[in-house]
Amino acid sequence: MNPLVDVQHLSRFFSLTGGLLQRKIGEIKAVNDVSFAITKAESLGIVGESGCGKSTLARLVLSLIRPTSGHIVFDGQDINRMGKKQLRTLRARMQMVFQDPHSSLDPRNSIYRSLEEVFKIQKKNTPKKQIIERIHQLLGMVGLKPEHCRAYPHQLSGGQKQRAVIARALVLVPEFMILDEPTAALDVSVQAQIILLLQELGEQFDMTYLFISHDLALVDYFCQRIMVMYLGKIVEITPSNLSLQQPAHPYTQLLMDSVFAADPNVRKIIPSLEGEIPTPFDLPRGCAFENRCKYARSICKEHSPELLEIHTGKFAACHFPLI
Secondary structure (H helix, E strand, O other): OOOOEEEEEEEEEEEEEEOOOOEEEEEEEEEEEEEEEEOOOOEEEEEOOOOOOHHHHHHHHOOOOOOOEEEEEEOOEEHHHOOHHHHHHHHOOEEEEOOOHHHHOOOOOOHHHHHHHHHHHOOOOOOHHHHHHHHHHHHHHOOOOHHHHHOOHHHOOHHHHHHHHHHHHOOOOOOEEEEEOOOOOOOHHHHHHHHHHHHHHHHHHOOEEEEEOOOHHHHHHHOOEEEEEEOOEEEEEEEOOHHHOOOOOHHHHHHHHOOOOOOOOOOOOOOOOOOOOOOOOOOOOOOOOHHHOOOOOHHHHHOOOOOEEEEOOEEEOOOOOOO
16 A cells, blocks of 8 residues: 655755854754655654654655755655645645644634635635635534634634634645644643544544654554654654553653553652763764663664664664564
8 A cells, every 4th residue: 555645765954054154064963864654544653852853854744844855755746846836736635733723823813714714825716605614614523613713813712722723724624634742732631622633533534644742642542653753863663552562762662661650559660861862963973872772882883773674563773672
């Protein structure tokens, strides 16, 4: 089965300049030689600490920023080779829900105008009556009422704003949606409502998701596969249900150990991690996790490990995987 999204050796480096003449003094390797694929109707999660390149990768996949190298193939079409007109047409099939619903909506526009704008951008010659019916239908679908059309963002709660953002993303019924920490700015009870809503929409529209989060337990619950990133690289790709399997990469093990159990009677001893995170301005020649890994050996300093399949459906970039 051909993947809906196929990312091949994708990299994005940001130049650093300084001095009076603003000469280049270095570069940040935000995304560094990343490859993965997502099949239709699959949910793939990305986890990792802040600064590992998750959000940059999301913007690259949608071509919101251009890559330094590599390719993004969507449904057999290379996005990098498309012109603006072709890309606008293709973007009707892919959407993104950003982390902060407060900044995702224009405060000068009502909710109706924010959703109506999608039809104008995509140059859909849809009659006004049909647009109104469609917007009312979408608002009902995400748990809002028709009267919310007249509301402005400042008149809505955080959960209502995020529902409006999701409704806007669904206007053209996309096949692929990127969720960049869609619940991070919400209360816990509202987070659960949004996650259930996204699951229902995924089943209803046969949606393909790329879900980005710091919360490993949430990604494990929502997604079929999990991709772990560390300093711009993928260190592991694994099926979900992490509690039933042994992680292959020491960093994944560390993330799993840091997940707290819901039972207050269960207390976990989180192992301390020694060593400092390498600077993204000057990454080591070998494994970026080497100076923090208790399993590291001399080869880890000299050679960066490749992402290899060590079991069916399980990949790890480690010279000495844990399984």
